[in-house]
Amino acid sequence: MNFLNAKPIDRRTFLRGTGACLALPWLEAMMPRGAFAASSPEVVPRMGMFYFGTGMNMRQFYPEGFGPDAKMSRILKPMENHRGNFTVLSNTWLNEGGGHDGAYPFATSIARGEKQTISPDQLAAEIHGKHTRFPSLQFSVKRGTGFGSQVLATISWNRQGVPLAAENDPQTIFNRLFKPNSEEQQARQGDEFRQRGSVLDAILTDAKQLEGKLGQADRRQLDQYFNSIREVEQTLKREIDWADRPKPTPNLKGYGDYENAPTPEGNGKFVYDTYAKLMYDLIALAFQTDSTRVISYVVRTELAGGVYPEFGVSKGYHELTHHGNDPKNLEELAKVDTIYMKHWSYFLDRLASIQDGDGSLLDHTMLGFSSGMGIGHSKDLLPTVLSGGGRLGINHQTHLELKEQTPLASVWHTMIDKMGVPTETKYQDSTGVIGELVG
Template sequence: MRNTHARQIDRRTVLRGTGAMMALPLLEAMLPKTSQAAAGIEKAIPKRMGIFYFGTGMNMREFEPETEGKEYQLSPTLQTVSKHKDDFTVLSGTYLEHGGGHEGDYTFSTGVKAKDSGTIKNEISMDQLAAEQIGRETRFPSLQMCVHRGTGFGGNLRTLSWNRNGIPLASENDPHILFNRLFKVDGPEEQEIRQTGFRQRRSILDAVMDDAKRLERNVSQQDGVKLDEYFSSVREVEKQLERDIDWSVKPKPAVDTNGMSDFSESYQIHMPSGQFVYERYAKMMYDLIALALETDSTRVVSYVVRQESSGGTFDEFGVSKGFHELTHHGNDPKNLAELAKVDRIYLSHWDYFINRLKSFKQIDNSTLLDHSLLGFSSGMGIGHSKDRLPTCLFGGKAVGIAHQGHLRLPTNTPLSRLWHTMLDRLDVQTGETFQDSSGVINELIA
């Protein structure tokens, strides 16, 4: 029987055993007694967010509903997530001014024309703006994920995240590596290797800064400006190093993976033929996102679910072509049917993800989904257009979102208005202007 008059537990309490330490999840007993009223508990539950990219669009003829409002009729493709109808809003009319034609991945989360006349120059992405403000208290300010590792810079992107200097942040694609990074408790030997790495990084940074400062005395005013930008970048690396050192001595959370896949071995798209099953992979990645958010290991996630242009279909899907080839459908009924089939397969994995988020109950009996804002869309609609994007917002009921079913926005509404709305509900300050947004979507504000 639980003690109804139990003493308050410190939020930093850890469990010690067999030489290892593991952090506890957020418990009601960790809250100050004066804050156990509903308002206090609500404030104690972190707000989370995720943005998700489905490259090369979707078959909008099967995705976009014909009716509007809260009582709208689900489209054939959205029937895949029908049991979550009250937990999401379909947003028609979204638009990427610099999207379409396979370059929407570069502007998706930043809103700027990043690729111009052979040069690439981007700005901070919306998720990194959030990471700067709501990611400070977590081990990982943000997580970047993709079916392929790296950035893909110069080609089809593998990341949606760009720092304040317009540098793309690399994604990880192996669930095994991600799981270990998030939850594996390191032994003494691994800890020593990490500490050695910290010392080496510090030595390199010190040497680089010393050389740069000597050089600064002998350069022009214009070069001095460039060096100042360089110093800012180095200071950003230094801050991250200090964060890594600080978090290295804090225990990682214990997680229950019962009912989930085995994360003990590497599982990647590049495995030998016949050994990789995308459905298993998708569930592993979505499970990891749910675990990371639930344990407050991060509050900000970006995931390139399907890369722009390349790949996108797998043998198990039972279709005749790659996803990009299918989008060049030529109004062929078979191509259009297979395109919609692939869309529904991806949304069936999304359905699994939403179910997982709903399975995590919070201390006020709400769900993890209620405290998470999840936006998905693409860099194009159908026919490689920059409008009529497949856009949805899931979750967020506990952070001030009022779902509208199917909300038809004015033609060519910037996608950034959705990002603006999400950031607003997360209490992230965006400044006087945010990308090309004209303001939050008021209909979604509770």
């Protein structure tokens, strides 16, 4: 067979059997004619934003020295084997951060109580979500939004400044991504689509009849309402478009048990190590199957939780952050932070092990994590790390010293720039793309 003249296989080809389907991995046969001699396969960029509530022990977080050969700190030691695939960013800052409201400005730079705006992950979703079953996914250790409280469960906001609810149940997420609907579920889904469409039509008809009777301020308010309805319409259309397309069935060899996965609100069988790996593996699977290209994840919320019995420490995470310079508190805080970084290293291991085009999934995925505070509830010196994305043009340096009070928005600005998102000259309070990372 002449491979140079053969028609390429579609990147989303599925193997179909008796009631199941399996998404093919990337194959050379998916490359266009002549690609073997001319070019690499299409690069699909992906991004993830991750929030670690209540800061970290910054006294043992930053590496010693700067540049590629910087010596790993105690907390970041688990990431040593990924040197060259991440950069610790010193001096990131949230103008509206600090205290326990930092999750609100984390992605948007806008303080709690102020009108929010669209978050960077959703800007990327508007472009890349056209090609995937889910424009974006929101994960969290706590279900819902938590909006109005300090325990915010999401960092994603739509164009109307409405928080997008997060899911924390691995089984629910897995089923949504990969479990085929039964005939009964499909029929019920079709009825639901029709009902929702009828309701939307009725609402729009009634709302438009009011438009001519309203003043300018009310018309602006109604326009925002129309925008929200249009979003619902677009979501409905997307669900209808994807309803008859088979979900991918990934190879789960070496992965955890999603059929019996407990949630954080579950029973005494909950073990955080198991949960963390299930959640990180779900992100890897979602990216690998091109179910989405954009994910946000609140790994640890403010105030509540953050410490689990198997961690072997004496206090909750929030209580430990009020350390009072007590050596035991600081030691236990660093111990907990190191556990979280072990899980992060596991996540990077998983992404690096998955072939994707001309590299690994890690090569084509940018993952940014930080917090709404540093240590002592300060909004300065945040624990900020950018991982992955080497084939997307990210030039990793292990430890990069930025200018003092570099807005965290500059990190998001850099990521969405590499996602191909056009931004205005003034993006949030960003001082611009971080040139040292992309030069």
